Amino acid sequence: MVLRTELRRSIAPWAGLALVVVALGFLFLLSGPWWKAPAPWTAHSTTTALWLRFLLVFLWPVVVGAGAIQGMRDSRSGVVELLATTSRPGWQRAAKLAGAVGGLSVAGFLVVFAVGAVEILAHDGFFSLGFMPVLLVGSLGVLAGSWLGLAVGRLLPHPLAAPGAAVLAFVLTILCWMSLETGVDPVLPARVGPLAPTLAEPRGQMVTTTVSLDLGQAAWFLGLAVTAFLLLSARSVRARLLSLLPLVAGVAVALPLFPAVPADALTIDGVAGRQVCDGPICVSELHRERLAALDRPGREALAMLAKLPDPPARIEEQVAAPSVTGPGPRDPHVVYLDFQRNDVLLTAGAGDLRLAVLSGAGVPSCLRPSVGSLPDQAARAIAAAYFTGKLEPLPEYTRNWFKREFPAVEQVWAKFRALPPEVQATRIAALRRSLLTCEGEPLDTLVPGALR
Template sequence: MIFRIELRRSIAPWAGLAVVVVALGFLFLLSGPWWKVPAAWTDHTTTTALWTRFLMQFLWPIVVGAGAIQGMRDSRSGVTELLATTPRPGWHRAARLAGAVGALTGLGYLVVFAVGAVEVLAHNGFFSPGFVPVLLVGLLGVVAGSWLGLAVGRLLPHPLTAPGLAVLALVGTTLCWMSLEPDVEAVLPVRAGPLTPVLAEPRGSMVTTTGSLDIGQAVWFLALATTGFLLLAVNSVRARLLSLLPLVAGAAIAVPLFPAVPENAFTGDSFAARKVCDGPICVAELHRERLAALAGPGREALAMLAKLPDPPTRIEEQIQPTTWDGPPPRDPHVVHLDFQRNDDLLTADASDLRLAVLSGAGVPTCERPSTADVSDMGGRMIAAAYFTGELKPLPEFTRNWFRNQSAPIEAAWEKFRALPPEVRFARIVALRQALLTCQGDPLDTLVPGALR
């Protein structure tokens, strides 16, 4: 009965509603990074959970601020001393209030994920249980944030407490997010990043949080929630000081488990990244439907590449996402195809799939992701044309851009195919080595002076 009254009369329903409205407003009204490759939020339920955790940068300050507003209720009503004289223990009332606020803010967070899960199903995305740890740790973070706000509001019942605490929480989540982003200059050390529920942007559809990060954050948020509840329930100064012990113990256990470098916060998702193979052709479970389309042209391409010294013998989907400041991984014996970043491959026909395998003589670009370079693209296009006999744009994100930059590549192709067969073969071998080591100019390796 009292719990139902708290649900109706507290700020809890409005806090949960605010979480839902703000989160869905970001996801549906803003074309943020969650709409883009290689980690669209509708591709995979784990990716949906990771993007929901990224949005905690804005949602956690709302939760903490709302808790602070509710925590000041007794002081604003002038009933603090009256309630202190009642025989019922203080933790009874604290449990009902904290339960109501924590339950509905947590429910708001779960509703946001549920909407995302429906979007995944509607877009024929991949549904796997890998999202559970990511979601549950985020839920713990939401509850801990609301209870922290309740405690601070009770201890500091001032009109500026709630807005001030919300601003501090926003600054904190932003600084913690920066420390977990690999390409952002951080203010805080990396191990301080997981102290809030916010996570860095997922850089691929087949990644999830590491087990050590999940355990560390679970311990930390449980400790934070315990301290928040105790500060809300007790009255004496000594009891309040003792209430800080769970927080200290939680930090002592959790911080050593947190990643020392941002890259260690994520790992491959064992469900989505599981290999599905047809002989030497392998894709991830996430893209199982592409295996049948790739098997035929993949084998044809491998047969063409077999004439090279030390040729590749396998084709595998690239599982780990590429970094923003470095080239994709390469292996002389494996042709890697990146279905995550190069989403054109998800709808490519047999001709384009064969072309993707043959590009660069089976070796990917040495350029950073989303970087267009005439020499790199031209060298890999001509290498593919060497095997097929026809110069065609590669099935990559830069295809349309290079249609307007094709003149020097076409001129270099005409010069290249006019060379004697043994010279062309030697230069293809040299190009392959240049791309494997990322040393030298690809187009200049095939046709010296092509861009001068």
């Protein structure tokens, strides 16, 4: 009965609703990175949970601020002294309020994930239970933030307490996010980053949080939640000081478990990233349906590449998240295909799949994903044409841009074809070495001075 009253009289329903509206507003009204390769939020349930954790950059301050507004209720009503004289223990009344506000805030967080789950099913995405640790730790972080706001509102019943708590939570969350985000100059050490429930943007569809990160954050948010609840119900200075012990214990347990570098916060998802192979050709469980499509063109391409010195013998999908600062993995004996960054391959036919394997003589580009280079694409396209006899735009996300520059590339191709066969073979081998070591200009190894 008391809990039902709190649900009606408190800010709890509005806190949960605000979280849902803000989160879905970001996801459906803004064309953010969550819609795009390499990690669309409807591709995999764990990716959906990771994007939701990223959105806590904006959601957690809302939760903390809403809790602070509710925490000032008794002071605004002028009943603090009256309630202090009642015989009922303070923790019982605090439990009803904390349960209502914290419970509906967590419910709002879970509703957003439920919408994401519907989107996954509607877009034929991959669903596994690997999202559970990511979502549960995020829910615990939301609960801790809600109770922290309640405690702040009760201890500092000032009109500026709620907006101040929200702004401070936003600033601290941004600083923690920066320490985990690749390519951003951090202000705080990486070990401090997980103290906020937000995570860096997922850079791939087959990554998840590490066990140590989950355990560390669970211990920290549990300690924070217990301390916030004790502060909410404590009536003496001594009790408030003792309330800080769970917080200290949580920090002591969590910090050694937190990653020393941002890259250690995420790892390959053991379910979605598991290899599914048919002979020398392997794809991830996430893209199992591509194995049949890749089988025949992949074997044909490997047979063509066999004329190279020390040729590749396998084709594997790259399951690691694509790097934003450097080239992807390379191995002289393996041709890596990146279905995450280059999502054109998810619907490519046999011809384009064969061309993707032959691109760069079986070696991917050395450039960062955000860098487009005509000489780089020209070199890899000419290398593929060496085996097929026909110059074609590569099946990549920049194909349309490359088509506009195609006449200039055709002139380079004509010069290369005019070379004696043994010279062509030598230069293709040199291009392959250049791409494997990421040293030199690949196009210059084929036709020196081309496209300058």
